Amino acid sequence: xxxxxxxxxxxxxxxxxxxxxxxxxxxxxxxxxxxxxxxxxxxxxxxxxxxxxxxxxxxxxxxxxxxxxxxxxxxxxxxxxxxxxxxxxxxxxxxxxxxxxxxxxxxxxxxxxxxxxxxxxxxxxxxxxxxxxxxxxxxxxxxxxxxxxxxxxxxxxxxxxxxxxxxxxxxxxxxxxxxxxxxxxxxxxxxxxxxxxxxxxxxxxxxxxxxxxxxxxxxxxxxxxxxxxxxxxxxxxxxxxxxxxxxxxxxxxxxxxxxxxxxxxxxxxxxxxxxxxxxxxxxxxxxxx
Numbered sequence: 409x410x411x412x413x414x415x416x417x418x419x420x421x422x423x424x425x426x427x428x429x430x431x432x433x434x435x436x437x438x439x440x441x442x443x444x445x446x447x448x449x450x451x452x453x454x455x456x457x458x459x460x461x462x463x464x465x466x467x468x469x470x471x472x473x474x475x476x477x478x479x480x481x482x483x484x485x486x487x488x489x490x491x492x493x494x495x496x497x498x499x500x501x502x503x504x505x506x507x508x509x510x511x512x513x514x515x516x517x518x519x520x521x522x523x524x525x526x527x528x529x530x531x532x533x534x535x536x537x538x539x540x541x542x543x544x545x546x547x548x549x550x551x552x553x554x555x556x557x558x559x560x561x562x563x564x565x566x567x568x569x570x571x572x573x574x575x576x577x578x579x580x581x582x583x584x585x586x587x588x589x590x591x592x593x594x595x596x597x598x599x600x601x602x603x604x605x606x607x608x609x610x611x612x613x614x615x616x617x618x619x620x621x622x623x624x625x626x627x628x629x630x631x632x633x634x635x636x637x638x639x640x641x642x643x644x645x646x647x648x649x650x651x652x653x654x655x656x657x658x659x660x661x662x663x664x665x666x667x668x669x670x671x672x673x674x675x676x677x678x679x680x681x682x683x684x685x686x687x688x689x690x691x692x693x694x695x696x697x
Contacts, residue, residue, distance in 0.1 A: 536625020
């Protein structure tokens with residue numbers, strides 16, 4: 409009987425010791441978890457998805473870098489690519505997107521007026537210099553009377569193209585035309601150049617059919633051109649265009665204080681993005697931060 413009691417007490421003692429060890433191990437595990445939380449591990453927990461519309465080049469490429477930056481903060485960035493300048497703004501206005509990244513502010517302002525939308529800019533990210541590219545005529549000096557020059561057909565980009573042609577001495581515009589200039593504002597055209605208005609996305613394809621074309625930076629890149637090496641001439645970094653035509657992040661008015669959109673802007677202004685732009689585009693895309 410005494411032997412049975414002794415064995416029972418011994419078993420109870422062993423069970424107590426095991427329970428104590430398990431409790432200690434559980435406490436230790438909890439401490440590690442708390443320590444990990446304090447060190448910032450929980451910062452990678454999901455904070456939600458940001459859906460942004462963009463042109464494929466260079467905007468979509470730049471956003472791939474920003475996506476990695478945002479992922480470290482717990483945000484998922486979903487990029488929807490568009491090949492025109494109309495749908496990304498309409499999709500943003502209808503709340504199918506949280507933001508878009510493809511345009512400059514003069515274009516956005518003009519779009520708002522014409523389409524009764526209420527979109528605003530929250531940040532300027534980069535600038536793409538316009539360039540004049542050779543088509544059937546290989547140099548500006550070789551242009552003959554009546555030569556055809558293709559320009560974008562949307563208001564703000566057409567003005568930008570005409571200002572670049574004026575800088576080359578090919579035409580003269582009304583002094584007050586500025587960023588709203590159209591072909592109707594041309595006051596001098598000694599060579600009787602024919603200005604052909606074409607949708608911006610089609611300008612590079614038009615080169616075999618015209619003498620020269622003034623092409624938007626993103627569409628030039630998409631066509632395999634680099635403004636620094638392939639353009640006959642381009643806008644200066646300190647030109648009116650550089651200060652007015654930076655590509656922006658657009659959102660719906662009223663969303664300015666959303667934390668996820670602030671994080672998006674911070675990611676696009678990060679050193680990772682700046683280095684990517686400078687190393688990849690070699691002057692064809694210029695960071696504005």
